[in-house]
Amino acid sequence: MSAVPAEGKPLLGGRFRFWLKSEEASGFKLLSPAFLYALVMLAAPLAMVVVISFWTQELIDFDRSFTLKNYEEAWTDPIYRVLMLRSLAISGIVTVTTVILAFPIAYFVSFHVKHHKPLWILLITIPFWTSYLLRVFLWKVILGYNGVLNSGLIELGLIEEPLTFILYNATTVVITLAHAWAPFAILPIFVSLEKIDRSLLEAAEDLGDGPIQRFFRVTLPLAMPGVIAASLIVFIPTVGDYVTPRLVGGNSGLMIANIIQLQFGQASNAPLGAALALSAMVIVAAISVLIVWSSRRFTKRQAR
Amino acid sequence: MSSTPSAGTIIDIERVEKRFGQVAALKKGIDARIREGEFFSLLGPSGCGKTTLLRMIAGLDDPTVGEIRIDGKPMNGVPANHRPTNMVFQSYAIFPHLNVFENVSYGLRKQRLVKAEVERRVAEALAMVSLSGYEKRASHAMSGGQRQRIALARALVLRPRVLLLDEPLSALDKQLREQMQIELRHLQREVGITFVLVTHDQSEALTMSDRIAVMFEGNIAQLDSPEMLYRRPISKRVASFIGVMNFFPASVTGESAKGVEAEIAGLGPMTVPKQQVPKDVTGREVTAGVRPEMMTLLFDETETAEREVMAEIDDVVYYGDMSYYSLRLPGCEELTTVSMRNTAGRPILKEGGSVRVGWGQESVVLLS
Structure with a gap:
């Protein structure tokens, strides 16, 4: 008697037990460690930031009443607007420069390297074997007032005074970031070039295209998924980069992340910092969505 | 040496050899003449060099030795985009980022035609391959047989002097393949363009071609009409590649006006008429063949x-x-x-x- 459960229950319980054995359930089980990790290390802190952004700083404690004041300040104070726009501009230039410089490298490895392609790819990642900080410092050595570049050019008699436009400004930040993120741009472009069926290129040639037309009518459109992936991979993190502008950017090269760090640190206004961080996040997300949306023409058609 | 093309020759292949690094794909120096307006097939097992030869005609590869002339013009060093040939690739090579219309009109861009003329010619080409009305379809949404037709239309719309087909039917299922064999044959008669087909399928070659070059190991073993290839193969290898044949050991005992006298195991003494004895059959010990x-x-x-x-x-x-x-x-x-x-x-x-x-x-x- 006791083995017979209440009416309606066996169905639900049976279904749940059945679900536990399903492929879907085993998928969730496999996901759960990563999911838990992401929940604790990513979602929870992010939720904290969201909550804090609606509070007010009171010396070392918070006034926990809801306010939009921080957002108001973040979106109206000209200093934040200037820094945000500058961050976007620098990242935009870094992205375009990196992708344009990465493309020929990826193209060369994909189309002209016959043997040992993996080795070439490995060589491209070599700069990554050393710390990010070291690489940024190395650019200081190269670009500095008495740096390798300036002293070299003076020795050659090409310039008399050291060039000043290459250190402690936005240009320096662009050069440093473009170099640092190059492999991240090369790899997705390389992968999408590798995926191009070589007979498509022969077909284009057979149908009358010279090498240049063929590149713009077949190779580039088919490589667009890689180009877009590369753009996003470079653009999204560089907007929020804070080490490079801090080290080589001087005052005119400061970016939004520097001011956010300032709010959480010396300025001791975490709610404003949180509001700035979230605003930046929303803007970057919006731009990324826009890029993906405007390029869906290239990515969708290839879903074979 | 003789650079005067015989009347009706469109492609002249002279002493052509091809090596890829150390590997010789065509080693003995191939000679062949393809006639204007014929359906010509290169038939052979995989690795016999037939695709290599086709690619050299297309301009996608260059001969290491020898020369290919099209319409009497030497083609060595002339890239594919400057040759009067178009190709249907084995994989069809349909551009995945373009729709059917854009695929078929791809090569017309060069000809600087007005929009209406491009549309007219694409419609005409699609009608030829029974794909009218598919212009706006995404190419990746088309089936294998349809993709093959797009590839055909894309090449034919340019009105090439020669259409090259690299195993165009091998990816299709049997029924569709047999249907396409007949359609291709009709299409070739209709447009009157010279077709050069590469295939490893002997029945495909027999049903479609005017003439067939049978290739083994980078060499043309026999170049003949389908009927002659079947009825008068010149070697055991050609005979067993095309159809089935019984072989009997035979020894030549003499020669008369009527033909060659031979003692054939199982069949006894026979006089084989001269036209049934290829020129290079010499010596006493030979093989007799009967279908x-x-x-x-x-x-x-x-x-x-x-x-x-x-x-x-x-x-x-x-x-x-x-x-x-x-x-x-x-x-x-x-x-x-x-x-x-x-x-x-x-x-x-x-x-x-x-x-x-x-x-x-x-x-x-x-x-x-």
Whole structure:
């Protein structure tokens, strides 16, 4: 008697037990460690930031009443607007420069390297074997007032005074970031070039295209998924980069992340910092969505 | 050497050799002339160099030695985009980022036609391959057979002097393949363009071609019409690549005005007419070949043949329309296959029995 459960229950319980054995359930089980990790290390802190952004700083404690004041300040104070726009501009230039410089490298490895392609790819990642900080410092050595570049050019008699436009400004930040993120741009472009069926290129040639037309009518459109992936991979993190502008950017090269760090640190206004961080996040997300949306023409058609 | 193209020759292949690094794809120096307006096939097993030869005609590869001329013009060093040839690739090579219209009109861009003319020609080409109305379809949404038709239309819309086809039917299922064989043949007659087809499928080559070059190991073994290739193969290898053939050891005993006298194991002494003996058959020990349908079973007393012998039936395979008999001929170790059409009233014999087998002079060829 006791083995017979209440009416309606066996169905639900049976279904749940059945679900536990399903492929879907085993998928969730496999996901759960990563999911838990992401929940604790990513979602929870992010939720904290969201909550804090609606509070007010009171010396070392918070006034926990809801306010939009921080957002108001973040979106109206000209200093934040200037820094945000500058961050976007620098990242935009870094992205375009990196992708344009990465493309020929990826193209060369994909189309002209016959043997040992993996080795070439490995060589491209070599700069990554050393710390990010070291690489940024190395650019200081190269670009500095008495740096390798300036002293070299003076020795050659090409310039008399050291060039000043290459250190402690936005240009320096662009050069440093473009170099640092190059492999991240090369790899997705390389992968999408590798995926191009070589007979498509022969077909284009057979149908009358010279090498240049063929590149713009077949190779580039088919490589667009890689180009877009590369753009996003470079653009999204560089907007929020804070080490490079801090080290080589001087005052005119400061970016939004520097001011956010300032709010959480010396300025001791975490709610404003949180509001700035979230605003930046929303803007970057919006731009990324826009890029993906405007390029869906290239990515969708290839879903074979 | 002789650079004057014979009348009607469109592609002149002269002493062509091709090496990829150390590997020789075509080694002996290939000579062939493809005639204007014919359906020409390069037939051979994989790795025989047929695709390499086709790619050299297309301009996707250059010969290491020798020369290819199209319309009398030397083509060495002329890239594919400057040749009067277009190709249908084995993978079809349909541009995945373009729709059907954009694919078919791809090569027309160069010709700087007005929009209406481009649309008219694309519509015409699509009608030719029965794909009218598919212009706006995404190319990746098309089936294998449709993609193949797009590739055909894309090449034909440019009105090339020569259309090159690299195993165009190999990816299709049997039924579609047979249908496309007939359609391709009709299309070729309709447009009158020279077609050069590469295939490893002998029945495909036989049904479609005006002439076939059979290739083995980077060399043309025989270049002939389908009928001549089947009826008068010049070597055992060609004979067994195209269809089925029984081989009998034979020794030449003499030569007369009528033909070559030979003693053939299982068939006895015979005079093989001159036209059934290829030029390069020399020496005493040769091979005689007989197609299964060139022999006949004599079911009753009234039937006779020029030559006949009693044979034991080793096995019978029934195919519905045909029966294949494996026979043991006296004085012959190998079994001999004879095919018989199962016409009305004709019996199907059982294994273990014996039967009279008949043939004639016409049935036998000598091979090197």
